Amino acid sequence: MRNLQLNSHGELQHLLTIEGLPRTMLTAILDNAAPFTEVAEREVKKLPLLRGKSVFNLFFENSTRTRTTFEIAAKRLSADVINLNINTSSASKGETLLDTIDNLAAMQADMFVVRHQSSGAPFLIAEHLAATGLDHIHVVNAGDGSHAHPTQALLDMYTIRHYKRDFTQLTVAVIGDILHSRVARSQIHALTTLGVPEVRVIAPKTLLPASVERLGVRVFHDMHEGLRGVDVVMMLRLQNERMNGALLPSPQEFFKSYGLTPEKLAQAKPDAIVMHPGPMNRGVEIDSAVADGTHSVILPQVTFGIAVRMAVMSMLAGA
Amino acid sequence: MRNLQLNSHGELQHLLTIEGLPRTMLTAILDNAAPFTEVAEREVKKLPLLRGKSVFNLFFENSTRTRTTFEIAAKRLSADVINLNINTSSASKGETLLDTIDNLAAMQADMFVVRHQSSGAPFLIAEHLAATGLDHIHVVNAGDGSHAHPTQALLDMYTIRHYKRDFTQLTVAVIGDILHSRVARSQIHALTTLGVPEVRVIAPKTLLPASVERLGVRVFHDMHEGLRGVDVVMMLRLQNERMNGALLPSPQEFFKSYGLTPEKLAQAKPDAIVMHPGPMNRGVEIDSAVADGTHSVILPQVTFGIAVRMAVMSMLAGA
Amino acid sequence: MRNLQLNSHGELQHLLTIEGLPRTMLTAILDNAAPFTEVAEREVKKLPLLRGKSVFNLFFENSTRTRTTFEIAAKRLSADVINLNINTSSASKGETLLDTIDNLAAMQADMFVVRHQSSGAPFLIAEHLAATGLDHIHVVNAGDGSHAHPTQALLDMYTIRHYKRDFTQLTVAVIGDILHSRVARSQIHALTTLGVPEVRVIAPKTLLPASVERLGVRVFHDMHEGLRGVDVVMMLRLQNERMNGALLPSPQEFFKSYGLTPEKLAQAKPDAIVMHPGPMNRGVEIDSAVADGTHSVILPQVTFGIAVRMAVMSMLAGA
Numbered sequence: 033m034r035n036l037q038l039n040s041h042g043e044l045q046h047l048l049t050i051e052g053l054p055r056t057m058l059t060a061i062l063d064n065a066a067p068f069t070e071v072a073e074r075e076v077k078k079l080p081l082l083r084g085k086s087v088f089n090l091f092f093e094n095s096t097r098t099r100t101t102f103e104i105a106a107k108r109l110s111a112d113v114i115n116l117n118i119n120t121s122s123a124s125k126g127e128t129l130l131d132t133i134d135n136l137a138a139m140q141a142d143m144f145v146v147r148h149q150s151s152g153a154p155f156l157i158a159e160h161l162a163a164t165g166l167d168h169i170h171v172v173n174a175g176d177g178s179h180a181h182p183t184q185a186l187l188d189m190y191t192i193r194h195y196k197r198d199f200t201q202l203t204v205a206v207i208g209d210i211l212h213s214r215v216a217r218s219q220i221h222a223l224t225t226l227g228v229p230e231v232r233v234i235a236p237k238t239l240l241p242a243s244v245e246r247l248g249v250r251v252f253h254d255m256h257e258g259l260r261g262v263d264v265v266m267m268l269r270l271q272n273e274r275m276n277g278a279l280l281p282s283p284q285e286f287f288k289s290y291g292l293t294p295e296k297l298a299q300a301k302p303d304a305i306v307m308h309p310g311p312m313n314r315g316v317e318i319d320s321a322v323a324d325g326t327h328s329v330i331l332p333q334v335t336f337g338i339a340v341r342m343a344v345m346s347m348l349a350g351a
Numbered sequence: 352m353r354n355l356q357l358n359s360h361g362e363l364q365h366l367l368t369i370e371g372l373p374r375t376m377l378t379a380i381l382d383n384a385a386p387f388t389e390v391a392e393r394e395v396k397k398l399p400l401l402r403g404k405s406v407f408n409l410f411f412e413n414s415t416r417t418r419t420t421f422e423i424a425a426k427r428l429s430a431d432v433i434n435l436n437i438n439t440s441s442a443s444k445g446e447t448l449l450d451t452i453d454n455l456a457a458m459q460a461d462m463f464v465v466r467h468q469s470s471g472a473p474f475l476i477a478e479h480l481a482a483t484g485l486d487h488i489h490v491v492n493a494g495d496g497s498h499a500h501p502t503q504a505l506l507d508m509y510t511i512r513h514y515k516r517d518f519t520q521l522t523v524a525v526i527g528d529i530l531h532s533r534v535a536r537s538q539i540h541a542l543t544t545l546g547v548p549e550v551r552v553i554a555p556k557t558l559l560p561a562s563v564e565r566l567g568v569r570v571f572h573d574m575h576e577g578l579r580g581v582d583v584v585m586m587l588r589l590q591n592e593r594m595n596g597a598l599l600p601s602p603q604e605f606f607k608s609y610g611l612t613p614e615k616l617a618q619a620k621p622d623a624i625v626m627h628p629g630p631m632n633r634g635v636e637i638d639s640a641v642a643d644g645t646h647s648v649i650l651p652q653v654t655f656g657i658a659v660r661m662a663v664m665s666m667l668a669g670a
Numbered sequence: 671m672r673n674l675q676l677n678s679h680g681e682l683q684h685l686l687t688i689e690g691l692p693r694t695m696l697t698a699i700l701d702n703a704a705p706f707t708e709v710a711e712r713e714v715k716k717l718p719l720l721r722g723k724s725v726f727n728l729f730f731e732n733s734t735r736t737r738t739t740f741e742i743a744a745k746r747l748s749a750d751v752i753n754l755n756i757n758t759s760s761a762s763k764g765e766t767l768l769d770t771i772d773n774l775a776a777m778q779a780d781m782f783v784v785r786h787q788s789s790g791a792p793f794l795i796a797e798h799l800a801a802t803g804l805d806h807i808h809v810v811n812a813g814d815g816s817h818a819h820p821t822q823a824l825l826d827m828y829t830i831r832h833y834k835r836d837f838t839q840l841t842v843a844v845i846g847d848i849l850h851s852r853v854a855r856s857q858i859h860a861l862t863t864l865g866v867p868e869v870r871v872i873a874p875k876t877l878l879p880a881s882v883e884r885l886g887v888r889v890f891h892d893m894h895e896g897l898r899g900v901d902v903v904m905m906l907r908l909q910n911e912r913m914n915g916a917l918l919p920s921p922q923e924f925f926k927s928y929g930l931t932p933e934k935l936a937q938a939k940p941d942a943i944v945m946h947p948g949p950m951n952r953g954v955e956i957d958s959a960v961a962d963g964t965h966s967v968i969l970p971q972v973t974f975g976i977a978v979r980m981a982v983m984s985m986l987a988g989a
Contacts, residue, residue, distance in 0.1 A: 072459040076403030078431075084714030086742060097454070100433055104405060104458055107431040112716075112745040114738055127949035135735065135948060138972035139742055140710040310454060311446035334457035391778040395722030397750075416773070419752055423724060423777055426750040629773060630765035653776035 036158050039167075044347045046158045046171040049180040050221040058225055061343055062190050068339035071108065079342075081351035082111035085142040089115045090132075091174075092148040097311060098174050101334075102145045105341035109351075111143075129153065130160050137161070143170045143348060151177030151214075170348040178212050183344060184309050185218035187337035189226060191329055192264055194336065195305050199223070205232040205258050205300075206249075208268030208290060208317055209239045215309050216268055217247075224248045234258035234290070255290060259299040265327075267292055267308040270317045283316045293319045297327065305329045355477050358486075363666045365477045365490040368499040369540040377544055380662055381509050387658035390427065398661075400670035401430035404461040408434045409451075410493075411467040416630060417493050420653075421464045424660035428670075430462075448472065449479050456480070462489045462667060470496030470533075489667040497531045502663060503628050504537035506656035508545060510648055511583055513655065514624050518542070524551040524577055524619075525568075527587030527609060527636055528558045534628050535587055536566075543567045553577035553609070574609060578618040584646075586611055586627045589636045602635045612638045616646060624648045674796050677805075682985045684796045684809040687818040688859040696863055699981055700828050706977035709746065717980075719989035720749035723780040727753045728770075729812075730786040735949060736812050739972075740783045743979035747989075749781075767791065768798050775799070781808045781986060789815030789852075808986035816850050821982060822947050823856035825975035827864060829967055830902055832974065833943050837861070843870040843896050843938075844887075846906030846928060846955055847877045853947050854906055855885075862886045872896035872928070893928060897937040903965075905930055905946040908955045921954045931957045935965065943967045 037053060039045040044057065071077055087106040089099050094117065106113045118132070127135075136144070146154045154173040161169050175181040189199075196202055204223055210216045210233050223231045224247070233244060234252040244251060252258030259265065270286065292306065306318075306327045314320050323330060356372060358364040363376065390396055406425040408418050413436065425432045437451070446454075455463070465473045473492040480488050494500040508518075515521055523542055529535045529552050542550045543566070552563060553571040563570060571577030578584065589605065611625065625637075625646045633639050642649060675691060677683040682695065709715055725744040727737050737753065744751045756770070765773075774782070784792045792811040799807050813819040827837075834840055842861055848854045848871050861869045862885070871882060872890040882889060890896030897903065908924065930944065944956075944965045952958050961968060 074403070077405065077459060078403040084712070084716040084746075086715065086745075096435060096437065100435065100455075101458065103433055104431070107405075107433075108403075112742070114741055114745075116734060116738065118734065128952070131948075131950060131952075134969055135972050136738075138969040139739065139976055140715060140973070310450075312450060314447070314450075331453055331457040334454050335459070338458055393722070396724065396778060397722040415754060415756070419754065419774075420777065422752055423750070426724075426752075427722075629769075631769060633766070633769075650772055650776040653773050654778070657777055 036155070036162065043350075044344070045167070046154075047182050047344050047348065048154050048158060048171065048173045050182050050185050050218045050225065051180070053225065055225050055227070058186070058189065058222060061186055061340065061347065062193055064347060065190055065336070065339040065343035068342040069336065071342070072335065072338060077108050078110060079108065080110045081346045082106065082109035082349055085111045085349060086140060087111040087113050087143045087145065087345070088136055088141050089113065090118065090144050090146045091116065092118050092146075092153070093175070095147055095175065098147060101337055102172075102174060102341055105338050105345060108338070109342055109345060111345075129156070133157050133160060134164070137166050137169055141169055143172065143345065145172045145174050146176070147174040148176050151179035153177075172344060172348070175214055177214065178217075179214050180218045181214040182218050183337070183341055184215050185222040186344070187333055187340040188219055188266065188307060188309075189222050190336045190340050191307060191333045192305070194332070195329060196263060199226040199228050202228050202263045203230040203232070203261060204228050204264040204266065205234055205252075205262045206266045206268065207234040207255070207258070207292070209270055210235045210244060210268070211239045211241050212271065213268050219266060220247050220249055232258050232262065236290070255296045256299050259296055262300045263304055265292065265297065265300055265304055265306045267306065267318050269309055269311065270313055283313070287316055291315070291317055291319060292322050294321050294325065297322055307333055310334070355474070355481065362669075363663070364486070365473075366501050366663050366667065367473050367477060367490065367492045369501050369504050369537045369544065370499070372544065374544050374546070377505070377508065377541060380505055380659065380666065381512055383666060384509055384655070384658040384662035387661040388655065390661070391654065391657060396427050397429060398427065399429045400665045401425060401428035401668055404430045404668060405459060406430040406432050406462045406464065406664070407455055407460050408432065409437065409455075409463050409465045410435065411437050411465075411472070412494070414466055414494070417466060420656055421491075421493060421660055424657050424664060427657070428661055428664055430664075448475070452476050452479060453483070456485050456488055460488055462491065462664065464491045464493050465495070466493040467495050470498035472496075491663060491667070494533055496533065497536075498533050499537045500533040501537050502656070502660055503534050504541040505663070506652055506659040507538055507585065507626060507628075508541050509655045509659050510626060510652045511624070513651070514648060515582055518545040518547050521547050521582045522549040522551070522580060523547050523583040523585065524553055524571075524581045525585045525587065526553040526574070526577070526611070528589055529554045529563060529587070530558045530560050531590065532587050538585060539566050539568055551577050551581065555609070574615045575618050578615055581619045582623055584611065584616065584619055584623055584625045586625065586636050588628055588630065589632055602632070606635055610634070610636055610638060611641050613640050613644065616641055626652055629653070674793070674800065681988075682982070683805070684792075685820050685982050685986065686792050686796060686809065686811045688820050688823050688856045688863065689818070691863065693863050693865070696824070696827065696860060699824055699978065699985065700831055702985060703828055703974070703977040703981035706980040707974065709980070710973070710976060715746050716748060717746065718748045719984045720744065720747035720987055723749045723987060724778060725749040725751050725781045725783065725983070726774055726779050727751065727783045728785070729753070729755050730784075730791070731813070733785055733813065736785060739975055740810075740812060740979055743976050743983060746976070747980055747983060749983075767794070771795050771798060772802070775804050775807055779807055781810065781983065783810045783812050784814070785812040786814050789817035791815075810982060810986070813852055815852065816855075817852050818856045819852040820856050821975070821979055822853050823860040824982070825971055825978040826857055826904065826945060826947075827860050828974045828978050829945060829971045830943070832970070833967060834901055837864040837866050840866050840901045841868040841870070841899060842866050842902040842904065843872055843890075843900045844904045844906065845872040845893070845896070845930065847908055848873045848882060848906070849877045849879050850909065851906050857904060858885050858887055870896050870900065874928070893934045894937050897934055900938045901942055903930065903935065903938055903942055903944045905944065905956050907947055907949065908951055921951070925954055929953070929955055929957060930960050932959050932963065935960055945971055948972070
């Protein structure tokens with residue numbers, strides 16, 4: 033893993049997962065992102081760092097929101113951006129994933145931003161590029177199955193550092209469907225790597241992976257207990273398609289137990305921040321009074337997300 | 352309304368509807384559009400006025416044609432353009448309209464071009480931006496429900512002024528489904544604001560709003576009478592989905608009574624111009640002999656439409 | 671045909687079909703493509719040749735692959751690219767093809783890249799542009815029905831010339847569903863025009879056009895015979911939707927008789943090259959051992975395809 037993500041000089045070669053990236057690399061990405069937040073304030077929000085580079089947004093799973101953030105980030109770096117929404121059902125009839133990659137590589141692609149419903153697809157692509165000597169093409173994982181979503185975790189870390197400065201004094205809680213969430217997995221790895229001393233997960237047993245404690249987290253099943261004294265509250269999105277399944281009784285019942293309300297939030301520190309990766313299901317995982325309240329840093333997360341993606345892309349491109 | 356569209360200096364803040372815009376502002380937009388028609392004749396059809404700006408085409412209702420005109424206009428002004436086709440049925444399951452707007456605003460959007468099936472959606476967005484202190488983001492209504500389509504009306508006014516010079520001597524007829532047409536509503540407001548002394552509407556009673564005369568128009572139900580002596584004939588598009596409904600017997604019967612044929616057009620002035628917002632239903636609202644005939648200025652409307660949209664966008668951006 | 675594709679100075683006006691283009695023109699396109707292969711190797715893969723030009727990708731038939739190649743080629747020439755995926759079923763309800771073209775022309779289009787399921791559609795567009803005095807707009811056929819796919823044939827010729835240098839000493843075999851293939855038709859015209867002395871087609875009788883010999887080819891129904899001593903093997907893609915029809919028993923049986931395996935390929939010259947327009951159906955028309963083997967030049971075809979399309983576009987634009 034580490035070898036695939038870092039080149040022989042220890043520079044970022046691909047961004048596939050937080051797991052295995054050293055703390056110095058995570059810190060370097062956050063440091064590099066800072067000046068890009070200023071670009072967004074300028075009259076002309078554009079830098080020439082990726083001029084003449086071809087960035088392919090390969091979305092095998094539909095996600096307008098995530099695709100948009102990468103498209104903006106790449107365009108503000110002056111890249112040529114090609115969006116490919118690849119319907120997997122039709123793709124499976126014809127060309128294989130690696131034939132598609134080979135073809136786009138032959139069109140002199142410089143970067144693939146990959147979203148895929150199968151865990152591991154971006155790894156498979158990166159391995160294939162290494163095996164075929166195409167080391168000049170970089171892969172960014174924009175979410176794969178229930179595995180990882182590293183740019184989301186990085187923008188979350190940027191947000192936490194922006195508001196809390198020092199990771200090593202914090203108590204952080206991640207709340208909701210940990211079991212199916214690639215976001216949660218990446219967040220936990222990022223938090224522990226950056227030295228957060230106490231990472232909690234709060235979820236019903238049915239929405240927790242088997243041996244979640246091995247990730248270095250404390251497990252809570254009750255919101256009041258789990259939120260007590262935390263500095264950072266990280267809500268997860270509840271997938272609509274799971275809400276009426278066997279694991280969850282109903283959105284209303286979930287909200288009653290695990291939805292973030294002002295009353296439950298009162299257990300956290302007075303200056304706690306509340307985060308959510310979006311899009312929010314108001315009234316399911318979060319109450320509007322919290323989402324729009326003074327503790328919420330949900331919209332700054334989005335802003336920082338553009339800067340973090342610009343940083344990752346420019347680091348990958350060696351720019 | 353006026354306050355929302357104009358800032359405290361009387362400059363264009365949003366373009367939401369023609370209603371409430373002063374004649375000086377309409378004239379200023381038409382005046383500003385003129386030089387942009389020359390850009391289109393150049394070898395390099397590009398100006399740097401919106402360089403580094405992020406323009407979002409937010410289409411909650413599909414319209415390839417209108418989206419294309421805004422996309423070209425923005426690209427010729429060197430903006431970064433992001434197209435978002437948002438399926439409302441799936442949007443309604445998840446994020447609210449205003450959460451979507453907040454998120455795109457947090458990505459440092461500069462302009463939203465909004466098409467929506469619900470009347471008032473662009474107003475709601477502009478009000479929300481004002482309420483949240485995001486006054487630097489501009490909204491262009493690209494058609495909302497049966498309410499307004501201001502850029503269409505403005506390009507129509509540009510076309511009329513191009514061929515007829517003086518609005519204050521004209522008789523203009525708007526023909527077809529006035530009841531459901533956002534285009535008609537915007538055209539009537541623009542024509543009366545610009546001083547056209549006689550604006551007529553020609554339609555069956557079932558396709559007219561209740562108190563249409565209050566808009567300052569004369570009502571006709573017969574094409575021969577209504578077209579007599581007019582300088583400008585403005586046809587409306589008949590929506591396919593309404594054609595077999597209770598309000599209309601059939602496309603053939605509609606064409607017989609209200610379709611524009613050379614014979615009916617003979618009632619108008621010899622130098623009358625014929626307009627249509629497109630796409631045309633040939634043989635339903637307009638005969639091909641008229642659409643392709645010497646009175647038709649339907650294609651120049653399209654050309655002027657790009658210039659008018661470039662003018663609106665550059666005025667909004669303060670460029 | 672010739673008059674439509676070449677202007678009065680003998681320069682390329684449209685690229686609609688290989689048929690009727692003189693050998694000098696085909697050679698000129700290949701010669702012009704060569705420097706564009708070097709652009710792709712640069713740090714900044716961008717030239718200003720089409721800056722400020724509006725290129726419309728008009729895809730009436732879905733083809734992500736082909737659209738992508740034209741989009742990249744146009745963007746690397748700095749054009750403004752507008753993608754229009756036009757669903758024909760809905761288009762047929764409303765506007766006619768030529769009304770769509772007139773409208774886009776009125777938006778000051780400079781080039782139409784047209785993919786259409788009906789043979790002849792790009793011709794119809796080019797004729798219409800000529801008839802309406804819009805000679806400054808150029809049409810590139812990106813595949814029409816079972817008629818022609820000229821840029822595919824040109825990139826194939828570039829590939830052959832790259833590896834074999836001299837067309838006049840070659841034996842070339844085209845293999846598969848010749849009957850329905852626009853690619854095959856364009857390849858055969860290109861090969862004979864460029865002076866290839868022996869062009870063979872290998873196919874079952876049911877997949878050959880009635881009088882295919884008139885195109886100047888030798889017909890084979892057996893792979894071992896047809897491949898004997900050839901320099902170039904050009905496989906065709908078998909359309910999935912035809913595979914279970916009356917003309918073909920099954921993919922397995924087709925592969926047994928006409929699929930390219932190492933064993934069959936052994937009949938060709940030792941330095942033979944193997945080509946495929948993609949996307950490949952591995953195990954149907956080609957064995958993976960051949961597709962990924964040392965004779966395969968399938969990925970270089972893709973790379974050369976970008977350069978050839980850049981050459982065609984810049985020649986059309988007079989750049």
